[in-house]
Amino acid sequence: MAHQSERQPSLNVNTNASPESRPAEKKVSYMSLQKKGQLAVLCIARLAEPLASTSIQTYMFYQLKFFNPTASASMISTQAGIIVGAKTAAQVCSGLLWGRLADSDWGGRKTVLVIGLLSSGLSNIGYGFSKTFVAAVAWQVFGGAMNSNVAITRCVVAELNPDKRHRTRALLLLPLFANAGQLFGPLVGGLLSSKTGNGPLKAYPYAPPNMFTAAIFAIAAIGVIFGVEETLESLQHTEGSFARRMWKKIVNYTSRGDSRDYAYAAINSEEPNTPTSPLVEFTPGGRPASSSSKPPKRKAKLPFRRIWTFNVLCTLLSHFIIAGHLGTFSNLWAIFLSTPVEQPDKQHPPIHFGGGIGMQPRDVGFAMSIIGAIGVFLQMAVYPMLNDRFGAVRVWQVALFIFPLVYIFAPFPSLVASANYPNGENALVWLAVCIVLLLFIVGRTGVTPATTLLINDCTPHPSVRGTVHTAGTVVGNLSRSIFPVAAFTIFGNGLQIGVVGLGFWCLAGLAVLSCVASRWVREGSNGQEILLEGDEEEAQSSGIDAGSQPTRRN
Numbered sequence: 001m002a003h004q005s006e007r008q009p010s011l012n013v014n015t016n017a018s019p020e021s022r023p024a025e026k027k028v029s030y031m032s033l034q035k036k037g038q039l040a041v042l043c044i045a046r047l048a049e050p051l052a053s054t055s056i057q058t059y060m061f062y063q064l065k066f067f068n069p070t071a072s073a074s075m076i077s078t079q080a081g082i083i084v085g086a087k088t089a090a091q092v093c094s095g096l097l098w099g100r101l102a103d104s105d106w107g108g109r110k111t112v113l114v115i116g117l118l119s120s121g122l123s124n125i126g127y128g129f130s131k132t133f134v135a136a137v138a139w140q141v142f143g144g145a146m147n148s149n150v151a152i153t154r155c156v157v158a159e160l161n162p163d164k165r166h167r168t169r170a171l172l173l174l175p176l177f178a179n180a181g182q183l184f185g186p187l188v189g190g191l192l193s194s195k196t197g198n199g200p201l202k203a204y205p206y207a208p209p210n211m212f213t214a215a216i217f218a219i220a221a222i223g224v225i226f227g228v229e230e231t232l233e234s235l236q237h238t239e240g241s242f243a244r245r246m247w248k249k250i251v252n253y254t255s256r257g258d259s260r261d262y263a264y265a266a267i268n269s270e271e272p273n274t275p276t277s278p279l280v281e282f283t284p285g286g287r288p289a290s291s292s293s294k295p296p297k298r299k300a301k302l303p304f305r306r307i308w309t310f311n312v313l314c315t316l317l318s319h320f321i322i323a324g325h326l327g328t329f330s331n332l333w334a335i336f337l338s339t340p341v342e343q344p345d346k347q348h349p350p351i352h353f354g355g356g357i358g359m360q361p362r363d364v365g366f367a368m369s370i371i372g373a374i375g376v377f378l379q380m381a382v383y384p385m386l387n388d389r390f391g392a393v394r395v396w397q398v399a400l401f402i403f404p405l406v407y408i409f410a411p412f413p414s415l416v417a418s419a420n421y422p423n424g425e426n427a428l429v430w431l432a433v434c435i436v437l438l439l440f441i442v443g444r445t446g447v448t449p450a451t452t453l454l455i456n457d458c459t460p461h462p463s464v465r466g467t468v469h470t471a472g473t474v475v476g477n478l479s480r481s482i483f484p485v486a487a488f489t490i491f492g493n494g495l496q497i498g499v500v501g502l503g504f505w506c507l508a509g510l511a512v513l514s515c516v517a518s519r520w521v522r523e524g525s526n527g528q529e530i531l532l533e534g535d536e537e538e539a540q541s542s543g544i545d546a547g548s549q550p551t552r553r554n
Helices: 036-067 073-102 109-128 133-145 149-160 164-192 206-227 242-254 309-340 359-383 383-388 392-397 402-409 413-418 428-458 461-497 502-522 535-541
Strands: 260-265 279-282
Touching: 036 073, 036 109, 036 133, 036 149, 036 164, 036 206, 036 309, 036 359, 036 428, 073 109, 073 133, 073 149, 073 309, 073 461, 109 133, 109 149, 109 206, 133 502, 149 164, 149 428, 149 461, 164 206, 164 359, 164 402, 164 428, 260 461, 279 502, 309 359, 309 402, 309 428, 309 461, 309 502, 359 383, 383 428, 392 428, 402 428, 413 428, 428 535, 461 502
Parallel strands: none
Antiparallel strands: 260 279
């Protein structure tokens, strides 16, 4: 059972055994992971989020121009920041509520994840058919308030793979599929959108890519409903969440006739005079009708106030800063690529130069998909080796030093485009864009997977894993609500005064701050930092040395 194996990755087996008696550890690969079908469904759910967001980034500049043809580039930049920040701000307000619901018997992991996926699909459809800026913001707020998909997906994947080596490899699948979403999302947005529209959707030129992403969310939701098990420990030995129990009661109430069922039950083969195949009467809920069966004892849950240990707070603080500059750059870069090219005689580097690259939505889509393409390769071929050799924390801390350089050099491709005014695009422009993106992807490949692992492992007790993952998502969304709005405003003001790099250089300062904050983060014990009543007994009954890990007892 999942709650029994949850202790094993972070508690050390008694080391008194001789080396010859210890089994040799097999190398863990993606193919050796268990429950591959459930992992596949969860990976589709993880892919859907970046697929939708990067699709919108591709045509956002032109969609805002569609809403208001007279809007200036600086005004569009400000409105883009509001759209990006509206969704994440809504997630900040509702995120912890979804996390507590996912940790409670009233909801559970599956219920919260299904609600989030279906709501995200509906939000995408509404956004695609919006014809005003206000309507677009409203649908983004709805989509943000109704889901915590990323956090719950991470939580379920971690609980499906309690062993540390398998858990690490399984959690690495999520950023891998996030990179895949960032590869295909810009292509979906660039190829399916149109500035003028065509066919029956002529009045809604930006509806097709959103209908496509909504279909992906629906597929993921159906897969979760029928293909993913409930991993919340307190619901694994019951008839399910409160919502599922109510549904069963309604079905049983409306059904006619004898609703009892019969099935074979496991027996104790050591007891004499026991029938070899006893026929046991079961209730409609699936439990034996005999009153002698007792439900397993539920374990204690960590109080909310005790969740926030020093390592949890340090991890979340670092995540706040890192998520802020990573998310802001991706959105700011898309607007920068769409910004018209500046005339050469107005450029005075290295500080006073303006304009962007002047790309059309399709070209922006291809440029943004480079992030996902290189990210998928690095995630599969490079990061697992680095993680196995140096550890998640060391790779994470070193990779953070790349981002200040990325943000310092990010605006300089506009000078290359300006030299080819008014066309903007040529081979040298694409080379400059690819160099910036390559540096960014290398840094992000070292940071994003490690952040997922660190947030999961800093959990002080398994009973609050959903809350901790959701808190990480809330903190990340809070930063993605604040920093993009500020950065887009600064970027717009920079365009007005002829300093297009102003927004990027502010991000460079934020990236330096993240390097400093990361020094206090330590790799956690994956739920073993605090032991509650009954935890030690379970560890001893499992033959595990509970005293080998530093813990705080209740």
